[in-house]
Amino acid sequence: MSADIVSPEHRSKIMSMIKGKNTRPEMVVRSVCHEMGLRYRLYRKDLPGKPDLVFPKHRLCIFVHGCFWHRHPDCKYAYTPKSRLDFWQPKLAKNVERDADAQQALHTLGWRVAIIWECHTKNREFLRNEIRKIFGLRA
Template sequence: MPRSEAHGPGRIDNLSPDQRRAAMQAVRSQNTRPELLVRQTAHRMGLRFRLGRCDLPGSPDLVFPRYRLAVFVHGCFWHTHTGCSRATTPRTRLDYWLPKFARTVERDARAEEALKRMGWKVLVLWECSLRDVPELERQLARATHGRD
């Protein structure tokens, strides 16, 4: 089985296509570590939120109805965080990955615009920025109360 450099320069994918498929299918879309960190931080700050608001465009990860705030917790890889080292593009199957990433970015932009037209504030939190919990608290405070 040939090895491919599918995960960035110098990184070799040692999995077979079936193993890779299984690994990718195991990637969660809800209750991820970054999302749980945001939820724990918001709760600790006394902010109450709702999950799973499928009736809103883009199905935000957290919704703060009192503040009309929709929060999306984006993974840097999946949502192609510009300028982030985690937002790598696989070297193989570019005909699959590039359109997939483009569709995701377009879908995110449409959802954000639709929410704003409905009178909602939108906060996008990137996975790589969540290591700085005090900054996360400042962003949530600004978005909900307009202060630090």
């Protein structure tokens, strides 16, 4: 195991700046949905997993997942850190497990669930097409 190059206090400050809400990828998805005339609610606490965007009219929940944190399969951004594997592997696996549990609970309640990955938000036209597919809309 290699030593961290910053103090624990500084590392804590760095990690505390990682946002859980209103992230850049979420803002891009919201913007595209709004442009497409799709209206939504944010972070409904009464739903499992507090989905990022909720479309009650469509009984649809969208989660905007960071590729690293939620382990996007076959994505270059979902790399595995080379140090502290004993810390990172269980942490990341727990995120994936929590995601699956929330999705299953939403399905049980009669909601459809869609995932939009962070890497898909880097190209707005690709994202627009993904959203069209999710809603069954034509181009």
